Structures are given as structure tokens and as C-alpha cells.
Amino acid sequence: MATPVMEKTEMVFIDKAFVLENLPWDPLILAMENALRIFSDTKNNTAEEQVLQPSIFCSRWLGVMPAAITTPDKDILATKLVTVYPENGAKSLPSHHAIIVLFDCTSGSIKAVLDGEVITEKRTAAVSAVAAKYLASTSRTVLAVLGSGVQGKAHIEAFLHLFKDIKQVRIWNHRAEGAENLAGKMRVLYPDVEIVACESVELAVSSANMIVTATSSKTPILHHSHVQPGTFIAAVGAPRKDWREMSPELVAKSVLIVDSVDAATVEAGDIVCTPNAKICAEIGQVLGQQVVPRLLGNRTPEDVVIFKSLGLALEDAAAADLVYREFVRKCKKT
Ligand SMILES: NC(=O)C1=CN([C@@H]2O[C@H](COP(=O)(O)OP(=O)(O)OC[C@H]3O[C@@H](n4cnc5c(N)ncnc54)[C@H](O)[C@@H]3O)[C@@H](O)[C@H]2O)C=CC1
Numbered sequence: 001m002a003t004p005v006m007e008k009t010e011m012v013f014i015d016k017a018f019v020l021e022n023l024p025w026d027p028l029i030l031a032m033e034n035a036l037r038i039f040s041d042t043k044n045n046t047a048e049e050q051v052l053q054p055s056i057f058c059s060r061w062l063g064v065m066p067a068a069i070t071t072p073d074k075d076i077l078a079t080k081l082v083t084v085y086p087e088n089g090a091k092s093l094p095s096h097h098a099i100i101v102l103f104d105c106t107s108g109s110i111k112a113v114l115d116g117e118v119i120t121e122k123r124t125a126a127v128s129a130v131a132a133k134y135l136a137s138t139s140r141t142v143l144a145v146l147g148s149g150v151q152g153k154a155h156i157e158a159f160l161h162l163f164k165d166i167k168q169v170r171i172w173n174h175r176a177e178g179a180e181n182l183a184g185k186m187r188v189l190y191p192d193v194e195i196v197a198c199e200s201v202e203l204a205v206s207s208a209n210m211i212v213t214a215t216s217s218k219t220p221i222l223h224h225s226h227v228q229p230g231t232f233i234a235a236v237g238a239p240r241k242d243w244r245e246m247s248p249e250l251v252a253k254s255v256l257i258v259d260s261v262d263a264a265t266v267e268a269g270d271i272v273c274t275p276n277a278k279i280c281a282e283i284g285q286v287l288g289q290q291v292v293p294r295l296l297g298n299r300t301p302e303d304v305v306i307f308k309s310l311g312l313a314l315e316d317a318a319a320a321d322l323v324y325r326e327f328v329r330k331c332k333k334t
């Protein structure tokens with residue numbers, strides 16, 4: 001990683017190595033809590049983002065994700081550009097490529113261009129961990145992760161960071177070697193946690209208290225009969241209106257929380273393809289205490305709770321701002 005150097009008004013490029021080293025979980029999780037809360041705070045409209053934009057060009061998916069956050073201590077204007085090519089996995093290439101542009105809010109000049117891949121990876125997992133903190137039951141000993149790609153790995157790291165009571169992690173992937181490879185790597189990093197690769201979704205999720213679905217599947221892989229009562233599910237994949245990871249029965253019978261109602265009702269296939277899906281709240285409303293987690297959808301301890309995320313531009317803007325501040329701080333020291 002190069003030592004940061006910065007001229008006064010110069011636009012800087014912040015590379016992947018710097019982002020990796022300067023985006024620790026605790027401040028990121030806190031920043032995500034704040035970003036989600038202000039996103040859903042309709043009374044004090046301090047955050048804006050454009051939810052819908054045309055982004056599929058001849059099956060090439062380019063997401064343009066602009067956002068602005070204006071609070072007493074923050075003024076952030078940013079856009080993420082992200083391409084999503086799920087088929088890249090078969091060629092051992094990343095399926096998501098991204099940059100984030102940070103603007104100066106006063107002059108509109110460009111302050112920084114940051115690598116967006118690590119930010120996308122970590123902020124998504126941090127948001128799921130925040131949702132689990134507020135929505136999962138207090139018993140959080142077994143985590144099942146479906147999908148051994150970038151998000152599968154990041155979710156294991158974020159959840160093990162936040163929930164020290166996790167004793168076992170079960171990983172399933174549609175190609176078994178993916179689950180075995182990830183389990184092997186994670187065992188080295190977390191020798192005190194039992195980490196196993198599972199041959200089937202059923203085996204992975206049986207007796208899990210928390211489940212993460214982070215695959216590129218377009219059809220349901222997780223069904224109602226697989227999931228034990230009271231389980232928390234962070235559903236991260238299926239970001240298109242005709243893609244799904246969960247069966248309609250599972251979605252319809254669960255307490256459903258989303259990152260953005262506006263986005264979820266048009267972009268999340270798991271919701272769009274479930275005719276009687278009923279969204280109870282946005283996670284930001286739970287964080288802002290506009291709704292009480294215990295009362296969501298007349299929830300009982302037996303209810304399965306699903307947090308369906310699609311990803312918010314605001315999350316990228318807040319995370320990029322964290323990294324940029326650290327970059328500036330390090331420049332001042334040199
Ligand atoms: N909610 C959010 O904020 C975000 C959601 N995503 C979405 O999460 C999902 C996972 O993303 P990454 O881990 O970055 O992708 P990745 O390409 O690194 O991993 C995808 C995983 O899905 C597996 N997979 C591929 N085809 C499958 C199939 N037909 N059935 C079951 N598994 C299959 C692959 O083996 C791999 O383990 C994607 O759908 C992605 O677009 C990604 C970033 C943010």
C-alpha cells in the first residue's frame with residue numbers, strides 16, 4: 001500500500017489495499033447503523049438517494065448509485081458505479097466491479113475516487129450484521145452461510161466479529177469445492193470456531209439460528225421446511241426482480257424487514273414474486289425506534305425474521321467517507 005500523499009485541492013485515488021486496511025468493522029458497523037437510520041427518518045429528511053434508474057443495457061448491468069447525506073456533522077455527496085456480471089464467477093473473475101466518487105459538497109469538485117469493491121463487500125456484510133443485532137433472537141450460536149463467494153466470506157467475518165457467541169459456522173455452496181475452500185480459509189483465521197462445509201442446504205441450515213443467503217442463484221434455494229422457528233435470515237442475493245433465493249412460502253410466512261421499501265417492492269425478486277409478501281418495516285425504522293422489533297407484524301418468538309437487502313447508495317457514501325477521512329488524517333501526519 002502506497003503512503004498517502006495529498007495536495008490541497010487535488011483529487012485523490014484511494015486503492016483497494018488502502019480501503020482494506022482502513023475500514024475496520026466497528027466504525028463501519030456504526031456508520032451503517034447511522035446511514036440506515038437517517039435513510040428511513042422521514043421527519044428529518046437529511047439523506048436522499050435515487051432508488052430507481054435504468055441500469056441494464058443489453059443484459060450488461062451497470063448500477064449508478066448516487067446519494068447525499070447532510071447532517072450537522074456530515075456533508076457527503078457520492079456516487080457508486082458498479083457492474084454486476086454473475087457469470088464471471090465461472091471464469092474466476094470478480095462478479096462485481098465498482099468505484100465510488102466522492103464530491104466536495106460546497107464546490108462540487110471531485111475529492112476522491114475510491115475502489116468500491118471492498119466497500120461493497122464489507123458494507124453489505126456490516127448492514128446484515130446490524131440487522132441481526134436488532135432482529136435475531138438472543139440465541140446466536142450457529143450461523144449458516146449459503147454461498148461461498150465474496151459476500152459469503154465477508155458475512156462470516158462480520159458476524160464472527162459482532163457475535164462472539166457463535167460456536168459453529170456451516171457453509172453451503174452450489175459447487176461443493178467453493179464451500180470446502182472457504183471453510184478451510186476460515187478455520188485458519190478462526191481456530192476457536194467450528195467451521196464446516198455442508199453438502200446440502202438442509203444440512204447447513206438445520207439448527208442454525210442465523211442464516212445468510214449470498215448466492216447468485218436465480219431460483220429459490222432456501223425453503224420454509226428447511227428453516228427452524230425463530231431463525232433470522234439475512235437475504236443478500238437475488239437483487240433483480242425476477243431472481244430469487246427464497247421460496248414464496250418462506251417469504252410469505254416470515255416477518256419481512258427490508259433496507260428500502262421503495263426498492264424492495266420493485267427490485268427484489270423474493271418479494272416481487274411472492275404475491276402475499278408483507279413488508280413490516282425498513283431496518284432504519286427499527287434502528288430509529290419508529291417500530292419496536294418485538295412487535296413487528298405481531299411477531300412471536302417462533303416467527304422467522306427475514307432481512308432482505310438490495311444495497312443502498314447511502315451505505316457506500318457513508319463507508320467511502322469513513323475511508324476518505326482516514327486517508328486525509330494519514331496525509332496530515334506525513
Ligand atoms: N444486498 C446487497 O447489498 C448486495 C447484494 N449482492 C448480491 O449478493 C449475491 C452474492 O454476491 P457475491 O458474493 O459478491 O458474488 P460472488 O460471485 O462472489 O459469489 C456468488 C456465489 O453464488 C454461487 N452461485 C452461483 N450460481 C449459483 C446458483 N445457481 N445457485 C446457488 N449458488 C450459486 C457461487 O458459487 C458463489 O459462491 C449476488 O447476487 C450479488 O449481486 C452483492 C453486493 C451487495
Ligand SMILES: O=C([O-])C1=[NH+]CCC1
Nearest residue numbers: 082120239310311312
Ligand atoms: O448495492 C450494491 O452494490 C449491489 N446490490 C446488488 C448488486 C450490487
